[in-house]
Amino acid sequence: MSFVDRLIAPVSTSARARLGIDLLECGRAAEGFRHLAHAARNGCIEAQYRVGRCYLEGNGVPQATTEAVRWLERAAEAGSLDAQFHLALLYAQGVRPPQEATPGVKVLFTRDGTSGGEPDFTTALKWARRAAEGGSPEGQAARTEVAVRTVSHKEFALEDGSIEKGGQRQNPDKAWAGVCPCRRN
Numbered sequence: 001m002s003f004v005d006r007l008i009a010p011v012s013t014s015a016r017a018r019l020g021i022d023l024l025e026c027g028r029a030a031e032g033f034r035h036l037a038h039a040a041r042n043g044c045i046e047a048q049y050r051v052g053r054c055y056l057e058g059n060g061v062p063q064a065t066t067e068a069v070r071w072l073e074r075a076a077e078a079g080s081l082d083a084q085f086h087l088a089l090l091y092a093q094g095v096r097p098p099q100e101a102t103p104g105v106k107v108l109f110t111r112d113g114t115s116g117g118e119p120d121f122t123t124a125l126k127w128a129r130r131a132a133e134g135g136s137p138e139g140q141a142a143r144t145e146v147a148v149r150t151v152s153h154k155e156f157a158l159e160d161g162s163i164e165k166g167g168q169r170q171n172p173d174k175a176w177a178g179v180c181p182c183r184r185n
Contacts, residue, residue, distance in 0.1 A: 017047040033060030048075035081136040088128035088142045
């Protein structure tokens with residue numbers, strides 16, 4: 001943690017984000033989170049990603065998947081490859097976005113009502129593709145993994161974002177576009 005970052009953190013969003021990251025790394029999670037949250041609210045993409053990870057892991061704050069997804073989506077929409085990769089993993093594991101979380105019996109048995117659902121391979125593939133197209137090796141691996149899972153669940157992501165399930169494909173070549181690298185149109 002540099003002296004300059006400490007000095008200018010109150011007036012510089014990027015310095016405040018670096019200070020927050022440094023504090024997290026040296027074990028002062030609650031204080032680091034506070035700085036990251038401030039920088040994230042002011043539009044720092046890296047801070048938004050880190051706040052999402054803090055909520056996901058319960059680092060400096062109570063674990064809250066809903067908040068994690070919300071912050072990761074902000075960072076991912078702004079271009080964070082790491083956030084896009086983590087969202088791909090979360091959606092492939094069955095995490096629903098906050099707007100889809102509905103109260104009910106399932107809420108009683110999940111951490112905050114967003115996990116434990118059916119995997120959303122369409123959204124997972126969207127985020128994995130974006131990360132891969134941005135040059136993320138993790139995103140490329142996630143895209144392949146999600147594509148394999150998509151095929152194994154008999155859901156095929158189409159180029160226009162629609163889905164065909166259960167082998168009911170009207171255009172097999174289009175259904176494989178972007179999912180299987182060995183299949184060409």
